[in-house]
Amino acid sequence: MHIDESLLGEYAPIFNRYSNYLKSLGTTQLNTCRSRANLFLRWLVSKRLSLSQLTPHLVNEYLSNRKALGLREETLDGDLSELRQFFDFARREALLSQDPTKDVCCRWLEVPGGYPAYQGVLREALSLPPAALFHYRLPRFAPHWEEFLRKLIDRRYSKPAIWSIARHNRDFHHYLASANVLQVQRIRPAHLNAFIENVRSRYQRKHGRPPSDKFLIEFRGSVELFVKDVFSKRKQMFGRAKIKSRNRVLPDDLLQQYMEFCREHKGLKPQTLESHLNVLTKLRRFLARRSIKSIDAVSIEDYDGFLLGCSKYLKTSSLFLLVGVLRGFLRYLYLQGTLPSDMAQKLMSPCRFSADLRPKYLPWKKIEQFLAGIRRDTLLGKRDFAILNLLAYHGLRAQEVVKLTFSDIDPEAPSLLLRDQKNGSTSRIHLSPQAKEALEHYLTARPDCDRPELFLTARAPMQPLRDLYTLTHRRLAAHFGHPLPAKGPHLLRHSFAKLLLDRKATQQDITYLLRHNSPASAQTYTRIATEDLREVADNYANLFVGRSKSASSATVQP
Numbered sequence: 001m002h003i004d005e006s007l008l009g010e011y012a013p014i015f016n017r018y019s020n021y022l023k024s025l026g027t028t029q030l031n032t033c034r035s036r037a038n039l040f041l042r043w044l045v046s047k048r049l050s051l052s053q054l055t056p057h058l059v060n061e062y063l064s065n066r067k068a069l070g071l072r073e074e075t076l077d078g079d080l081s082e083l084r085q086f087f088d089f090a091r092r093e094a095l096l097s098q099d100p101t102k103d104v105c106c107r108w109l110e111v112p113g114g115y116p117a118y119q120g121v122l123r124e125a126l127s128l129p130p131a132a133l134f135h136y137r138l139p140r141f142a143p144h145w146e147e148f149l150r151k152l153i154d155r156r157y158s159k160p161a162i163w164s165i166a167r168h169n170r171d172f173h174h175y176l177a178s179a180n181v182l183q184v185q186r187i188r189p190a191h192l193n194a195f196i197e198n199v200r201s202r203y204q205r206k207h208g209r210p211p212s213d214k215f216l217i218e219f220r221g222s223v224e225l226f227v228k229d230v231f232s233k234r235k236q237m238f239g240r241a242k243i244k245s246r247n248r249v250l251p252d253d254l255l256q257q258y259m260e261f262c263r264e265h266k267g268l269k270p271q272t273l274e275s276h277l278n279v280l281t282k283l284r285r286f287l288a289r290r291s292i293k294s295i296d297a298v299s300i301e302d303y304d305g306f307l308l309g310c311s312k313y314l315k316t317s318s319l320f321l322l323v324g325v326l327r328g329f330l331r332y333l334y335l336q337g338t339l340p341s342d343m344a345q346k347l348m349s350p351c352r353f354s355a356d357l358r359p360k361y362l363p364w365k366k367i368e369q370f371l372a373g374i375r376r377d378t379l380l381g382k383r384d385f386a387i388l389n390l391l392a393y394h395g396l397r398a399q400e401v402v403k404l405t406f407s408d409i410d411p412e413a414p415s416l417l418l419r420d421q422k423n424g425s426t427s428r429i430h431l432s433p434q435a436k437e438a439l440e441h442y443l444t445a446r447p448d449c450d451r452p453e454l455f456l457t458a459r460a461p462m463q464p465l466r467d468l469y470t471l472t473h474r475r476l477a478a479h480f481g482h483p484l485p486a487k488g489p490h491l492l493r494h495s496f497a498k499l500l501l502d503r504k505a506t507q508q509d510i511t512y513l514l515r516h517n518s519p520a521s522a523q524t525y526t527r528i529a530t531e532d533l534r535e536v537a538d539n540y541a542n543l544f545v546g547r548s549k550s551a552s553s554a555t556v557q558p
Contacts, residue, residue: 011041011044014090015037015041017089018034018089032082033085036079036086037086040062040086051090051095051096052095052096052097054087054100056104057113058100059083059100060108060117063106064109064114067106067109073106073107076109080101080106084101087099087101103115103116104130105130107130107131108134115133115134120137120146121153122136124153125153125159125162125166126162127159135170136166136167136170141173141230144184144226147229148225148229148230149162149166151229152460156449156460157459157461158459158460164222165226168218168219168222168223169222169223169226171195171199172192172195175191175195176191176195179194184230192220192223192224195223196216196219199216199219200216203215249288249292249294249295249298250283250287254338255281255284258280258329259273259277262276262328271399276328279322279325279326282306282310283326286302287302290302290305295333295339296338298343300346300347303326303343303346304348307319307323311350316350319350323348324349327344328344330342331344359490359494359497359524360485360494361494361495361497362480362491362495363498364495364499366480367392367492370480371385371388371434374475376441379447379458380458382438382445383465384471384475385441385442386439386441387401388492389435390438391489391492392495393435394431394432394435394496395493395496395513395514396493397489398488400418400421401455401468402466402468403419404416404454408454413431414430416428416431421515447462449462451463451464469488472491473487497514497522497525498525500525501525507519510522510525
């Protein structure tokens with residue numbers, strides 16, 4: 001290729017050296033590389049720019065001008081590839097200090113300024129190259145999408161979580177484009193349902209089996225999270241409306257009246273009311289499958305069949321509580337005149353062995369070893385260590401821990417205020433040195449959040465921690481393995497009670513420290529004083545042995 005040096009001026013020697021450099025590399029497409037370098041140098045001359053003035057913005061502008069000529073994306077990718085090779089030569093010749101094609105991507109040419117000019121939240125949220133990141137920008141919904149991702153970052157979502165949400169929404173938006181939904185305001189719940197069905201069918205074709213419910217729930221949740229954030233009336237759009245049942249046996253009005261009765265007259269808390277309602281809802285579905293028309297037509301055999309079905313997946317203790325819920329409901333129906341007889345008296349509770357009634361515990365030495373083995377070099381470790389210390393050294397209930405707030409801490413005493421306890425009272429406890437130190441270490445590492453609750457989830461969005469059962473079981477199983485005497489936080493509460501017994505605490509002391517209403521409630525912990533009972537049994541055995549020896553010696557004397 002011949003070059004017009006009058007047009008290139010000072011770039012002519014550079015072009016000649018570049019041609020020789022290509023020949024030394026043995027480039028097969030020599031003319032193509034020289035031609036693309038020639039075009040770029042001519043563009044520099046027309047702009048009156050030097051190589052030292054080049055920036056990614058200028059390179060993006062050059063490629064945008066090339067695209068305006070109607071060139072295909074493959075040709076533009078070739079131009080960019082040859083430019084990178086030319087700039088690599090320029091850096092070798094000390095003509096450039098850095099690569100001006102950094103962060104330049106042909107897919108961003110339609111966006112003003114291209115990727116170098118884009119400083120949106122995606123660059124902070126997703127660590128992806130420009131070519132891959134273009135798929136997640138979603139220009140059609142860009143303003144809403146950027147605001148939504150900013151909220152995820154402010155709520156301290158992790159990068160893997162943001163990437164997962166972005167990936168699911170990218171698929172959803174491509175589906176909307178294929179359905180000719182070009183405005184975000186035109187998105188309807190039917191589009192989401194059709195998209196989930198499309199995801200299900202694609203997964204089936206790819207893997208040869210249907211996707212799990214967890215997989216589809218994650219997909220739907222990620223998309224709903226974005227759409228609900230966009231719509232100002234999102235509750236009307238995607239809110240799960242409560243569908244009133246037309247069940248004649250147990251209508252919604254009857255169940256609601258019973259819930260109000262339990263709340264006002266029994267003083268049950270919302271969590272307990274919810275569990276009662278779940279039991280009665282399961283009973284309603286069971287009776288509906290038996291085609292029973294009215295509540296007074298339900299026989300004791302129907303109730304027994306329901307309990308027998310529940311026994312297949314419930315433990316004896318859980319089944320015992322379920323029978324209690326049914327008895328309370330049937331007694332209410334009898335007192336209200338809905339039932340002619342008291343069916344509650346006919347329900348049989350499952351048999352419970354004495355070993356099941358004994359509280360499960362671990363020796364205190366093992367509890368101390370367990371707490372000492374928890375790593376505290378991370379936020380998660382410090383949080384769990386503080387929670388487990390409160391459970392172990394003070395015998396707190398799980399709900400007492402999760403409801404703690406900053407206002408409940410008195411650092412001068414130091415003490416904790418326990419609100420809304422199981423017995424409905426409020427009390428203040430003095431912190432042990434171990435729990436105080438663990439709590440202080442956690443507070444120094446606790447992330448800044450406007451939530452008043454003391455213990456929060458480790459991952460965004462920062463929400464109050466609710467599930468101590470899984471936390472405690474995971475930590476105990478990791479240290480002790482299986483099997484465990486019990487799995488939940490009450491194992492530590494019972495171990496604390498056993499410690500009090502070993503230290504000769506009276507029943508009144510145990511009642512006070514465990515915050516029971518009545519001393520009779522603390523009597524259950526006397527069942528775990530097995531060492532004392534064994535000592536008594538050994539004393540009686542020695543007494544009987546002594547008497548038998550004296551009796552035998554008396555019989556052999558002449």
